Amino acid sequence: MKTPLSSCEAAEIRPPTVMVAAVSLLNAEGKVLLQQRPEADAHGGLWEFPGGKLESGESFEAALVREIAEELDLIVRPENLTPVTFATGAAGNAGRSITILLFCCRIWDGEPKPLAAAQLAWMEPAMIGTLAMPPLDYPLAERLSQILQSGFI
Numbered sequence: 714m715k716t717p718l719s720s721c722e723a724a725e726i727r728p729p730t731v732m733v734a735a736v737s738l739l740n741a742e743g744k745v746l747l748q749q750r751p752e753a754d755a756h757g758g759l760w761e762f763p764g765g766k767l768e769s770g771e772s773f774e775a776a777l778v779r780e781i782a783e784e785l786d787l788i789v790r791p792e793n794l795t796p797v798t799f800a801t802g803a804a805g806n807a808g809r810s811i812t813i814l815l816f817c818c819r820i821w822d823g824e825p826k827p828l829a830a831a832q833l834a835w836m837e838p839a840m841i842g843t844l845a846m847p848p849l850d851y852p853l854a855e856r857l858s859q860i861l862q863s864g865f866i
């Protein structure tokens with residue numbers, strides 16, 4: 714009879730997936746806010762959708778509300794977050810995978826400030842893919858642009 718794996722052994726065989734919530738903040742001109750990661754960080758100098766990793770037990774929406782306050786000094790509400798798409802891939806070289814869920818948000822309180830970023834930029838959706846970005850942000854940006862063009866969200 715097989716001995717059941719302890720949670721520790723199972724974790725060694727299958728490393729946890731990094732779960733990330735990201736948002737495309739859309740302004741009245743239809744432009745999307747991107748932020749550039751500081752040079753010293755992982756993926757330094759690359760542009761990304763604002764957001765970050767989920768903390769233990771946190772929902773994607775709760776993580777975004779927290780991350781957007783921390784990174785941009787903006788208040789977003791969960792009811793104003795619309796799911797758009799997701800992307801999955803490898804995270805770093807530790808054998809972990811990463812899943813990023815992208816939401817869209819048109820309503821928030823405050824003016825965005827680059828509290829955690831080197832700089833911020835409002836971009837036409839179709840131009841986001843011309844920026845230097847981490848790998849998963851490219852499919853997110855492409856799908857976002859398609860969905861916005863379709864008028865579906």
Ligand SMILES: Nc1nc2c([nH]c(=O)n2[C@@H]2O[C@H](COP(=O)(O)OP(=O)(O)OP(=O)(O)O)[C@@H](O)[C@H]2O)c(=O)[nH]1
Nearest residue numbers: 733755756761764765766803804805811847848849850
């Ligand atoms: N946006 C994005 N992030 C990625 C990709 N691949 C990948 O490993 N990541 C990693 O996913 C994490 C995103 O969460 P985050 O922005 O909160 O990470 P962080 O290191 O700034 O926050 P932390 O200080 O809380 O660790 C980063 O460590 C980033 O390097 C990708 O393709 N796109």
